[in-house]
Amino acid sequence: xxxxxxxxxxxxxxxxxxxxxxxxxxxxxxxxxxxxAASTPDDNATPRTNDEIRRWYNDQVAVxxxxxxxxxxxxxxxxxxxxxxxxxxxxARLKAREFMPDKREVADxxxxxQEKYGNxxxxxxxxxxxxNRDEGLTGxxxxxxxxxxxxxxNEGYNKRFGVTPTGMSP
Amino acid sequence: MTxxxxxxxxxxxxxxxxxxxxxxxxxxxxxxxxxxxxxxAEALYTLLIDSRAVGDFDGWPAAWLRxx
Numbered sequence: 001x002x003x004x005x006x007x008x009x010x011x012x013x014x015x016x017x018x019x020x021x022x023x024x025x026x027x028x029x030x031x032x033x034x035x036x037a038a039s040t041p042d043d044n045a046t047p048r049t050n051d052e053i054r055r056w057y058n059d060q061v062a063v064x065x066x067x068x069x070x071x072x073x074x075x076x077x078x079x080x081x082x083x084x085x086x087x088x089x090x091x092a093r094l095k096a097r098e099f100m101p102d103k104r105e106v107a108d109x110x111x112x113x114q115e116k117y118g119n120x121x122x123x124x125x126x127x128x129x130x131x132n133r134d135e136g137l138t139g140x141x142x143x144x145x146x147x148x149x150x151x152x153x154n155e156g157y158n159k160r161f162g163v164t165p166t167g168m169s170p
Numbered sequence: 171m172t173x174x175x176x177x178x179x180x181x182x183x184x185x186x187x188x189x190x191x192x193x194x195x196x197x198x199x200x201x202x203x204x205x206x207x208x209x210x211a212e213a214l215y216t217l218l219i220d221s222r223a224v225g226d227f228d229g230w231p232a233a234w235l236r237x238x
Binding site: 049050051053054056057058061092093096102104105108109111112113114115116 | 188189190192206209210211213214228229230236
């Protein structure tokens with residue numbers, strides 16, 4: 001069983017490293033945005049409506065492709081990169097629920113996730129791995145698909161709402 | 171009916187007991203259902219009439235009474 005907490009700590013350590021090195025403005029921005037998922041919701045940038053929360057979430061996951069490229073250059077395995085991408089997405093999912101003003105809507109989401117994934121907080125990393133295998137993916141495809149799901153979400157969102165995420169270069 | 175028209179009506183929503191489709195109502199002989207989506211990656215709710223998706227929305231409409 002993968003230790004997701006350890007995976008999350010590894011991610012935070014990586015982001016801290018990224019902020020301390022001269023890795024170019026886009027990746028510094030990416031680290032800052034990704035790290036904001038773990039910040040407290042007490043600042044002026046805290047999203048307060050569901051529309052704002054959706055935009056905030058989109059910004060959080062939009063950094064994953066750029067981070068993934070850096071992780072690849074750093075020699076991280078595809079499984080580790082998938083785990084890190086999952087952590088960003090899952091952390092943003094939970095933080096978004098903290099931001100939501102109507103807790104009855106949060107309860108609706110948790111009931112949905114419990115029914116769909118057997119977990120009120122959404123799919124686990126293990127669930128996604130098994131789901132991909134059940135759908136016929138093998139080897140690295142299993143993990144590349146987990147990394148790529150964030151990019152597909154962004155493309156669909158951006159196309160629909162005409163959004164350019166703030167964490168990405170134009 | 172458009173989504174905008176639907177959002178202005180007052181369906182007698184009832185709980186279905188299902189996670190993904192938690193609310194349903196009968197309006198003019200048609201079955202209305204609410205689907206909960208993968209928010210915030212997707213819109214929070216989708217309205218379906220007779221299993222056809224009418225539209226998405228991100229918050230419970232003010233004109234709709236949420237069942238206990």
